[in-house]
Amino acid sequence: DLEADLSVDSIKRAEIAGELAVRLGLPAGSGTDIDGLSAARTAAGITGLLVDLLAGPAESAAAAPAPAPSVEPSTTVEAEILAPQRLEFSEFELPEVTGSVEGGSTVLLLGGGELAPVVAERLRAAGALPTLVPAGELPETTADAVIHLDALDTADSPLPEAFPLYQSVLAGAPRRLLAVERRTEGAASGLRGFFRSVAREYPDLVATLVEVAADAGPEEVAAALVTELAATDREPVVLTGAGTRRALRLIPTDLGALAATGAGPAGDGVAEAEAAGLDRDAVVLLVGGARGITARFARTIASVSRCRIELMGRTPVPPGTEDPVTAGATDRDALRAAFLRSGMTSPAEVERRVSAVLAAREVRDTVEGLRALGSQVRYHCVDVLDTEAVRATVKDIHAEHGRLDGVVYAAGVIEDKLIAEKPVESFRRVFTTKVGGARAVLDAVGTLPTGPRFAVLFGSIAGALGNRGQSDYAAANDALEELGRRWSTSERRGLTVHWGPWAAAETNGGMVTPELMRSYAARGIKLIDPEEGPLSLLRELAWGAPEVHATVYTASGW
Structure with missing residues (x-):
């Protein structure tokens, strides 16, 4: 299987x-x-x-299948690797809704407390047939449209707890799915990313998250929902208020003339590091930073500033020397063969052991590489969901150096699966690792007497645009934006960077593999140059506007 x-x-x-x-x-x-x-x-x-x-x-139908025809190999399409483009979300006004709710259409109202009867009355007046489903109950019937009301006034994100409800609703194949929440500095819900992914997985469904003003009353909320039910545009996120409907688009933006010339003739990031306050005495904590694109950024800042680097990750601290059974195996295929020769027979266990060896090698290589570049480095094996361990580690880092200048958070897990096939626990694990871990780290550094000037949260373009099979990952990365925004003050900047796919480098953790690079190339998707990606982030930290808390960096026109 x-x-x-x-x-x-x-x-x-x-x-x-x-x-x-x-x-x-x-x-x-x-x-x-x-x-x-x-x-x-x-x-x-x-x-x-x-x-x-x-x-x-x-x-x-024949018993013996005919051999496959001989096919000339197609010309290999090389992946296009570019410096990433910077984009920001911008609001634009949607056309006025001139249609009406379909007469006789059935609508399920999920939860909502005192709001539900108000919405139901509006729907009846529009000719629809609403049915109220109490909060916490799964609908027993299907309907033409479903409206989830319980996200409006929750103190925390409805996800991941509401995921089984959405699964049940989507299994009923409604034509419309709506949810409503307030635009407040409240919970980091992740619903934007979730609804963007739902829209991609269910092309025959119109899925929309309706965001209302923070002070919108029940009548205003009900009116917005009924209007949206009659709308014909297929926007996954609609912002309402002041008599308008608005959607979001990613718009290419630059950092201004200073950023364009700030690097100087060399363009090596030294000027940016200095502008961002990264010098030899600076201390940067990178969570999930010993592997993947975060390790790539660590190498860049080490090479241009020699700053002191603290790494935090879940991979156990690797031993100084590798087991002779695997030491001579240089890649995944060779490691598989080595474990099979050792007597291991379970394919799943072989894959787990191979991944563990590769992870340990990457951590070891990152630490050694950073030291070779002149930085002081320590690695801490910490589960980001262990809030006490995170707090103790952050406190130890500050005690060791007397300062902490910046944080880069990139911890997370990916367990891609379509919504219909997604186990609830898997959704919870992906969402909680990213969001809960980021909250634990930001809370910990927020208690320091001299905290960092910046915290960069590594998101994904899946959070900004949604992605088929990544509803949990998209929701989690979208939720990072609100965490970073809430952490920000006049003296510190919380920034979520949603990255597009990076090209493969000498280490591939967190980047696409060579095989996936070929797949992207065949689909015309351009990839971020591993040399240019870190420099783009340095420019953002040096010249980016403090009030901008979310950007997208991608090489492809998604």
């Missing part, structure tokens, strides 16, 4: 199916069957479907 034995989830199976279609030269029009390939759970199931696609229905 590809998923149970090898952890090849539905998203990865779709990538494999697409690669097979290209390599085997499936006939024109067979792309409509890719979903069938990606749904197959075993290698034998995939093979059977391929035989059908290659040989045709009549021939595939």
Whole structure:
């Protein structure tokens, strides 16, 4: 079983199916069957479907499948690797809604307390047939439209607790799904990212998060929801108030003339580091910073400033020397072979051990590389969800150096899976690791007598635009924006950077693999240059406006 034995989830199976279609030269029009390939759970199931696609229905009934036709290898498309473009969200006004709610349409109102009857009355006046479902209960019937009201006045994010409710609602295949929340400096809900992902996974559904003013009363909220139910535009996030409806678009923006010339002729980031307050005495904490793109940023600031670097991650502190069983295995394939030779037979266990070895190597290489660049480095093995351990580590760092100048938070886990197939605990794990961990770190550094001047939270373009199979990850990264905004003051800046995909480098943790690079290239998706990405962040810290708390950096026109 590809998923149970090898952890090849539905998203990865779709990538494999697409690669097979290209390599085997499936006939024109067979792309409509890719979903069938990606749904197959075993290698034998995939093979059977391929035989059908290659040989045709009549021939595939034969006992012995015909060999696949010889296909000339297609020209490999090289990935385009560029310096990232900077974008910010900008509001724009939507057209006035001139239509009306469909007469006789059924609408489920989920929760809402005293607001629910007000919305129901408005719906009846518009000709709809509302049904109230008490808070905490799953709907027992389906409807044309569903409106979730319980996110309006919650003290904390409705996610991940509301995820089973959304799963149940989406399984009923409504034509419209709405939720409503207030635009306040309250909970980091992540609903924008979630609804953006729902819209991508369910193209036949119109899914909209309606954001109302902080002081909107029940009648105003009800009016906004009924209006949105009659709207024909397919915006996943709509901001209402002052008689207008507005949506969000990513707009390319620059950092101004100073940023364009600030690096000087070398363009190596030295001027930016100085402007951001990073010198040899500065101290920067990077959470999740011993691997992936965060380690790449650590190397950059070490090379231009020699600042003191504290790394925090969940990978255990690696031993000084590696086990002889694996020491000579240089890549994933060689490590698999080494573990198989040692007598290991479970594919899932082999993959776990391989990943653990590669993670330990990356941590070891990062620490050694930073020291070679001239920085003082310490690595702390800490679970970011252990708030006491996080607080104690932050306190120790400040006691050691007497200061903490900046924080970069990039911890998180990815467990991609379509909403319909997503276990609730998996959603909770992805969302809580990112959001709960960021909250723990920001709370800890916020108690220091001389706290950092900046905290950068690494998000993802999935949070800004949504992504199929990443509803939890998109919601978590979107929620970071509010955490960073709330942490900010006149003396410190909280910034969420939503990164697009980075090209592979000498270490691939947190970046796309060479195989996925080829997939992106075939789809025309450009990748961030690993050399330019860190320099872009340094420029942002040096020249970015303090009141800007979220940006997107990507090489592709998403």
